[in-house]
Amino acid sequence: xxRGGKDGVSDRPDPDAVPETPEEASATGTLAARFALRQRSGxxxxxxxxxxxxxxxxxLIVLATGHNPLLAYRDIFNGAGLNWIFHPTTSMVSTxxxxxxxxxxxxxxxxxxxxAVAFAFRCGMFNIGGQGQYFVxxxxxxxxxxxxxxxxxxxxxxxxxGAAILAGAxxxxxxxxxxxxxxxxxxxxxIMLNWIAIWIGTYFFGDGGxxxxxxxxxVPISNDVAASAKLPVFWGIQxxxxxxxxxxxxxxxxxxxxxxxxRTTLGYEVRAVGFNPEAAAYGGISVKKNLIRAMxxxxxxxxxxxxxxxxxxxxxxxxxxxxxxxxxxxxIAVALLGRNTxxxxxxxxxxxxxLLFGTTHGLSSNVIQPELAGNLTYMIQGLVVLxxxxxxxxxxxxxxxxxxxxxxxxx
Amino acid sequence: xxxxxWTAVIAVVTICVAAAALGTAGSSNAKPTASTTVALVSxxxxxxxxxxxxxxxxxxxxxxxxxxxxxxxxxxxxxSDYSPNFNxxxxxxxxxxxxxxxxxxxxxxxxxxxxxxxxxxxxDYTVHTSPFSNKKGKVLYNNVEGLTYQANESGCLVGVLAxxxxxxxxxxxxxxxxxxxxxxxxxWIAGYKFCAQKAVPGTKVLIQYSQDFVATDKCKTxxxxxxxxxxxxxxxxxxxxxxxxxxxxxxxxxxxxxxxVDQYKLAKRVLTSGVKRVDNGVFAVAQQExxxxxxGGTDLNFDLKNGGMGIGKISPSCPPxxxxxxxxxxxxxxxxxLKVPSALK
Numbered sequence: 001x002x003r004g005g006k007d008g009v010s011d012r013p014d015p016d017a018v019p020e021t022p023e024e025a026s027a028t029g030t031l032a033a034r035f036a037l038r039q040r041s042g043x044x045x046x047x048x049x050x051x052x053x054x055x056x057x058x059x060l061i062v063l064a065t066g067h068n069p070l071l072a073y074r075d076i077f078n079g080a081g082l083n084w085i086f087h088p089t090t091s092m093v094s095t096x097x098x099x100x101x102x103x104x105x106x107x108x109x110x111x112x113x114x115x116a117v118a119f120a121f122r123c124g125m126f127n128i129g130g131q132g133q134y135f136v137x138x139x140x141x142x143x144x145x146x147x148x149x150x151x152x153x154x155x156x157x158x159x160x161x162g163a164a165i166l167a168g169a170x171x172x173x174x175x176x177x178x179x180x181x182x183x184x185x186x187x188x189x190x191i192m193l194n195w196i197a198i199w200i201g202t203y204f205f206g207d208g209g210x211x212x213x214x215x216x217x218x219v220p221i222s223n224d225v226a227a228s229a230k231l232p233v234f235w236g237i238q239x240x241x242x243x244x245x246x247x248x249x250x251x252x253x254x255x256x257x258x259x260x261x262x263r264t265t266l267g268y269e270v271r272a273v274g275f276n277p278e279a280a281a282y283g284g285i286s287v288k289k290n291l292i293r294a295m296x297x298x299x300x301x302x303x304x305x306x307x308x309x310x311x312x313x314x315x316x317x318x319x320x321x322x323x324x325x326x327x328x329x330x331x332i333a334v335a336l337l338g339r340n341t342x343x344x345x346x347x348x349x350x351x352x353x354x355l356l357f358g359t360t361h362g363l364s365s366n367v368i369q370p371e372l373a374g375n376l377t378y379m380i381q382g383l384v385v386l387x388x389x390x391x392x393x394x395x396x397x398x399x400x401x402x403x404x405x406x407x408x409x410x411x
Numbered sequence: 412x413x414x415x416x417w418t419a420v421i422a423v424v425t426i427c428v429a430a431a432a433l434g435t436a437g438s439s440n441a442k443p444t445a446s447t448t449v450a451l452v453s454x455x456x457x458x459x460x461x462x463x464x465x466x467x468x469x470x471x472x473x474x475x476x477x478x479x480x481x482x483x484x485x486x487x488x489x490x491s492d493y494s495p496n497f498n499x500x501x502x503x504x505x506x507x508x509x510x511x512x513x514x515x516x517x518x519x520x521x522x523x524x525x526x527x528x529x530x531x532x533x534x535d536y537t538v539h540t541s542p543f544s545n546k547k548g549k550v551l552y553n554n555v556e557g558l559t560y561q562a563n564e565s566g567c568l569v570g571v572l573a574x575x576x577x578x579x580x581x582x583x584x585x586x587x588x589x590x591x592x593x594x595x596x597x598x599w600i601a602g603y604k605f606c607a608q609k610a611v612p613g614t615k616v617l618i619q620y621s622q623d624f625v626a627t628d629k630c631k632t633x634x635x636x637x638x639x640x641x642x643x644x645x646x647x648x649x650x651x652x653x654x655x656x657x658x659x660x661x662x663x664x665x666x667x668x669x670x671x672v673d674q675y676k677l678a679k680r681v682l683t684s685g686v687k688r689v690d691n692g693v694f695a696v697a698q699q700e701x702x703x704x705x706x707g708g709t710d711l712n713f714d715l716k717n718g719g720m721g722i723g724k725i726s727p728s729c730p731p732x733x734x735x736x737x738x739x740x741x742x743x744x745x746x747x748x749l750k751v752p753s754a755l756k
Contacts, residue, residue, distance in 0.1 A: 095502055102495050202622050207592045215541035218594045219513050239521045241494035314490055318514055319591055321490040323625060324455045360488050361495050 047337050047344070051351065054384040061379060072363060079362010080354035099361065101235045101243035105313060106327075107353030109134075111250040112305035113331025114349050115257050116172075116298045118340040120186070122261060123294030124274040129175055129190025131328025132197035133299040136171045137164035137306025138317060139197075139204055142211060145225025145311055156228045161249075161307045168303015169296040171197065176295025180288040186295065198322055205319045213316075221318040231312045246308035251346075253301060258342035260297070270294045302328060330356070333385040355381060449474065449507045449697045450483040450500035452493070454514040456624055457486050460651040462671040463689060467511050467534060470690030474697040482697075493518040501529055507700040509534065509558075509693055513595065517542055523552040530705050531555045532696045534689050535595050537710050553708040556699075558692040561714035562595070563753045564744050565685040566602025568715075568722050568737050569646060569668050572682055574607035574614045575733040576666055577643035586617035586642035588633050588656045590624040590649030594754065599648045599670065599685060602751045606740060617642055618755070624650040631655030638663045644682060646670070657681060666726075673723030684723030691719050716745045 059069035077083060081099025113130045120127035144160040151159070175193060178184040204211040204222070211222045236242025261267035272280040273290045281287050305327070310317070334352050338344030359381075451471045453464045468484055475482040483503055485496040493515055500508045501522070510519045510533040520542035523531050531554055537543075538557040544550050573585045587603055589596040604616040617637045621629040630649050634656040637645060645660050646668040647653030653670060657678035660667030669677065669684030692713055699705045713719020725734060743749035 098495075098498060098502075102491075105491065206622070213541075215546070218540070219516070220591055220593055221514070221517065224517070237525075239525055240498055241491075309491075313494075316517060317490065319622070320455055320514055320624060323623060324489055327489075357495070360486070360492055361499055 047339060047348075050387045051337065051384060054387040057387075058379065058383050061383075075362045076355065076358035077362070078358075079360075080358030082354060082358075098236060098240075099357065102241070102361070103350075103354050103357045104235075104243050104247055105241070105353075106356045107349045108247045108250040108312070109305045109309055109327050110330060110334050110349035110353050110356075111346055112253055112301045112308070113328045114334030114338060114345040115253060115331075115342075116168075116302035116305070116328075117331050117335035118338065118345055119257065119261075119270075119301060120172075120294055120298040121335060121340045122274045123270045123290060124277065125176075125179070125186045125291065125294060125298075127172065127175075127190055127295065127298045128187055128329075128332065129172060129193050129299070130302045130331045131326070132190065132194035133168040133171045133302035134306040134309075134328040135194075135197040135201055135322070135325075136167040137303030138310045138314075139201055139211070139306075140164050140167040140303075141229075141307040141310035142222050142225060142317060145229035145315075146211065146223045149226040149228070151226075151228055153228045156226070157231060157311060160225075160229050160311050161304065164303045164307025164310070165300045166303070168306065169300040171303070172299020173292060173296040176292040179295070180291040194328075201317070201322045202319050205317060205322075219318070220320070222316045224315045225311060229311050230315065231308070241313045244308075244312035246312040249304070249308060253304065254342045254346050257301075257345075261342075266293065302331070305331075330381070333381070337384070352381070352384075355384070446480055447478075447507070447697075447701045448481040448483065448503070448505045449509065449700060450485060450503070450505035451509045451693060452496045452500060452511060452515060453484070453486045454510075454512045455487055455489060455492075456512075456650055457488065458484065460625075461654070461674070461677065462650050464511050466672050466687075467509070467689045467693045470693030471509075471697065473690065474694045477694075478698060478701050480697060480701055487515075494521075497522045501526055506530060507532065507697065507705065509696060510536075511689075512536070513593075519555065520552065523555045527552075527554055529554065530700060530707060532558055532711075534558045534692055535560060538708060539710070550708045556696060556705065556707055557710035558689075558696060559710045559712050560687050560689070560692070561712065561720055561751075561753070562598045562685070562687055563602030563605075563751045564715045565687065565720040565722055566599040566646075567606035567744065567749075567751045568741055569683055569685045570603035570605065570607035571610040571737045571740050572725070572729060572733055573603065573644040573646060573666070573668060574611040575736065576682060576729065577614065578611045579730070580643045580665075582641055582643035583611065583613060584615040584617065584641040585644045585646070586619070586634075586637035586640075587646040588630050588637065588649060588653065589618065589620040590630075590652055591622055592620050596620075596648050597755045598753045600646070601753055601755045603646050603685075604755070605752050610736065610740075615641075621649055621652055621655075623652045625652055627652055627655035627658070629655065631659045634659035635663075638665060644668065646685070654678070669723060675724040675726075681726065682729060683725045686721045686723050688713065688719050688721065715741060 059073065062069040062072045079099060080103045081096045084096035084100040113134055116130045116133060117127050141160045141164040144163050148156060171193060175186050175189040178189050179186045203209050206212065206220045213219055213221050213223055231244040231246050233242035233244045261271060269285045269290050272285050273287050277287045330352055334345055334348045338348035451467055456464045458464050458468045471482050471484060474480055483500055483505055485500060487493055487496055497508060497518055507530040512534055513536050516533060516536055519531050519533055536557050537559050538550055538555050539548055543552055543555050577583055577585045585607055587600045589600060600618055607614045607616055617640055619633045619637060621633045623629045630647065630652040634645055638659060644666045645656050647656035648670050654677055657667040657669065657674065661678045661680050666680050666682040667678055668682050671687050673686055674684045675681045695711060740749065744751060
């Protein structure tokens, strides 16, 4: 293993630097690694409190605008279809079940974009490129779905999803390779790759683009994918955006994420690099290889998200839909709140999925005007993200204080 | 780190109580609907875009006040919101669902097929094309009405003023900053270019696109580019993004022209605005629905003649002679003696 010190990882680390506690290990790792570690050491209570405080503050802001926060939250809760569990009245069950199916559609995507961020985090990297990786997955799935109309259903779906996973992996792999070989920071490169993906999509679906509508060439919208490429819907009606089997694929991805990290050599190496690249290199683990591998796997999750969205319910995409999509960025919040774990990501994805759908569709225009409701969506999401970020700060202060106390005792 | 056990207990109890309270509270909000209910679904431009969507919402609000109908307005924040918004409109008992633009065409066609007893309308889209018609041009759904606008006619009028102003400033170069190169954008520019060159022969018309309808900075960049090429008047045809064009015109001390709604107050140097009364379209189709005269399978066309198109407030800096000339164009268009092209060559 020969490597330069460009990315701050030297060839022969000092043996004395081998960490004894995770906390010390984090002090020597990358910023993202320290961040990730602090996060996980916080346990279950901190994220729960974080979310509660964010909701409380969101409620105060709703109150300040002269609306009843309890009514607003009730509407969000019902709008997300979570009242389906209670079956309040027979007349509402169908509405609730439709809403819940939509919330779970959002959850499906958020689980995968969340995992895309979480996996890179566990290797000490901050993948901000989930959005771009999601887009390339979306484009490729659309291309496969549209251009092979005579394929049988099963191979068509497998091919579409497989291509989306591969596209996402390659897209993120570029950032991973750049990090490994020239030391380019992944935060910068993934953000740049996001923009490249956005403009590629604008070209693909735009006027005269290769994926633009062939039936009505006057609108910058792609064709619908062929019927054989559409994922089966198990809840609701396919034409009315029912819940597709992609949901189960996302749940399976949670298990894969957990097993990959905790039950395979690959996962062990990825985590070792995440804890402390120098120590990992000293132990004979190729840091370069693992940086690329971890990014590619991250991208595969995000690409899968794009593929499932395209084949599961979107079927087509327009250039104007590209700049307003932020599901990949929300994955960052999901991963942070979920502590970069499989279970945490799953729960956080459900929370954000419910928020996303509930605020957009639950808030009745009698309680809050629709033009305000749209902003409320972003405000509550923003508060949750802010507090998720803030709890890292709280933990940092907490840990520093404890370390100082320990030092004071030993001195 | 250690956190006392009781915090966990409190947290869990709070969540459970909150969940139970939320779930059971006020579940009976179903009101009997005596009169007609009309719903409007926005595109991803949202109801806060100072133009296309917001103006349609204004039309719906006016219909509610003047016609006494029930209205529902549903905002789409992303592509995944279109279908749930249609669904929710129909579930809430809407007899007519209006889609705010071409982005919703595919979803509207799906719902029109699924719910043949509900009426649909779509702004700025003809029913004589896919997905509402088949390849031979046969209309597939008799419950969809298109609302089309002859924006080239208004584009023509602002083009006349633009060319005359540029000529007065000694430039003879004007520009247009479009959002994306699509027919609803190009129809404006086609009229603008045609009449500008008719009013002042030899006028050079720069046409560029920002590829965006939302981000003002992108339009500002394109606008600055056109100004550096000598443009003295800029016509913005990019919705909310175009506010950047108007700002760039302000900064450079040239003139900007607004689009869709009267944007006179959005910047200091707005010559005038090309106005497309999408609010009138929403109002008209809502009125049709209320009076039982909804005409599915056809287009309802709006132009200068029936007041569906027009222009906004004209800056006092514009010489009256120019306005007089513009009015002569207007008269000719209404009389049918001047045909303005609706597509760029």
